[in-house]
Amino acid sequence: MGKKLTLGVVAALVLAVAAAPPAWAQKGPIKIGFIAPMTGGAAQVGKDMLNGLMMYLAERGNEIAGRKVEVIVEDNQGSPAVALTKLRKLVESDKVHVLTGGLFAHVGYALAPKVDEYKIPMLYPVMAADDLTQRKPSKWVVRTGWTSSQPSHPFGEYVAKTLGYKKVAVIAMDYAFGYEVVGGFQKTFEENGGRVIQKLWAPIGTTDFAPYLSQIKRDADAVFALMVAVSSLRFPKQYEDSGLKAKIPLIGGGTTFDEFVLPSLGDEALGGVSPLIYSAAIDTPINKRFVKEYRAKYGKVPSYYSETNYTAGRWIDEAAKAIKGDVENREKFLAALRKVEIPDAPRGPIKLDSRGNPIQTIYIRKVERKDGELWNTVVKTYPAVSQFWTYKPEQFLKDPVYSRDFPPCKYC
């Protein structure tokens, strides 16, 4: 009798569990925590990022894997310290299920250990510091963006072989992102027979580039410039005014000619060649639709910041679907996030390599005027480029991360 009762209870329990609606139906919305600068100098970049994410979610009716989505936006004013405070708030009091956003490499480095401590998945659609998926990987960080040196590797080859430049002078922003973009370029450029004959490092926030420009070696075949945000706005003009543009062509890292500044630039930017994981001018139906709808909604051409965050929304969507919305199970969610493959993002097909950085198309772009606007016309595509380019990862990782002095400037 006692035994039968026990069995009966067990049976009833089993039935009850089986008959219960799926767990997520009662759990309320999936909460996404978004951290980016919303005020201060980088506010517009933060806005571009948020626009991308919100546009994706709106297209899905703000629903992912059958659950409503709630985005909680936190402003870190571009500061790593504030980002950490906001991270704690999002995890501890808002109880978000996943985090995304972030701008600037040093913010990325600051957040990663804390994200690991909280054991909560965080997407890095923009922060590109190489070592986060190379020598200092972080378990809970899912990089859906890029490494700084990733577009530079094919570009070095392109400049040496296709453009045929032999000697290049470099001027770049004096911080980690600059070192990594320049380092990747120098490595492959010199392996293909080119020579970097000069490296000038300008502090972030340099207003007047004239002292650097007057030093540029005049026998260079091209000048490689890495500028970010406001300096991208100033540099091309000063380059032209110094009389250099007429003599030495300007090439550079992708952010030097980003869509973010192109509308504010004029003829001085024309002809600039640079590589990146995205161009608003990519000629595919998916990207054309993306650009058209983004413009209709926000009144401007999407930058790579918008695209990567749009795709981050898709990324969360795909992973949540794969685990049927059970995002409360963080380990499972993380595993699903790492498995996502997107064959048709606006920027092309994307999947993660074994160290968690996207393998994706790199676009070589040239600034041209079309219908009165400046666009980054794609002149060549390198499909399926990994952060290690054509090198064996083990071999590549034996070198130190790119820095001011690595690779050394042998021909300076």
Next chain:
Amino acid sequence: MDFWISQVFNGISYGALLFLLAGGLTLIFGMMRIINLTHGSYFLLGGYVGLTVIWRTGSFPLAILVGAVAIAVLGVVQWRLFLHRLAGEELGQVLTTVGFALIFQDLALVIWGGEPYTIPAPAALTGAFNTGTLYFPVYRVFMIGVAAVVAVVLWFVLERTRVGAMMRATVDDAEMAGGVGIDVRRISMGVFALGALLAAGAGVVGGAFVGVYPGADFEILPYAFVVVIVGGMGSLRGALIGSLLVGLLDNFGKALFPEFSYFTLFAPMAAILAIRPTGLFGRA
């Protein structure tokens, strides 16, 4: 030789921009002793207003005029309602003006967005004078010219006119000045307005050179203070020499020792202040 000529030219032209900015600050901070941390905001807002005028009318001179006058009015309102009550209260001035700077920053973000812009210079001011291997961008020559004109006019007004004498009297001893029948309040307001006017004008002229973007206010502010402190509080000549010094130091530091560019800029300043705590031309 080319190297030295072009570096000196670059240094002077950057110093010219700094003078336009610091000339206003030397009036407000140096002469009136109001620690005005909103000065950078005048520069930025002047740039934004100028930008709007250019978009509407396409006229560069009009942009400078409207930008400068609009911000001068703003400065006067700020002075009338808040700052003149805080005479001599440095802490109160710092807190109030930082507060204003932050409010202006966010207002600018709301009105003009966070997009970085440059003010399009008229075609006549673009390009470069070219002699052999030397290039002198026209816009830099223009900045030097504007700074020279402003310096001469300011000097003339302050030293050679009745109004200038009234200004100096007000600044030196407001009570006595009032006693001999000078309208101290109106003169103070005028000096403050002139300071804001110069900063905003510099914002439009500089906007074509460094751009107009959120954060420019706090980027440019320390340079202005350094110029005024090194040159000496309240001395127009000090502001002029200080600007040239900072422009040249900044330029040669970057050109000769790029790794130590901040050091080469700030170390000589520390040395000057150690030897002459009142700045080069300041009075104790």
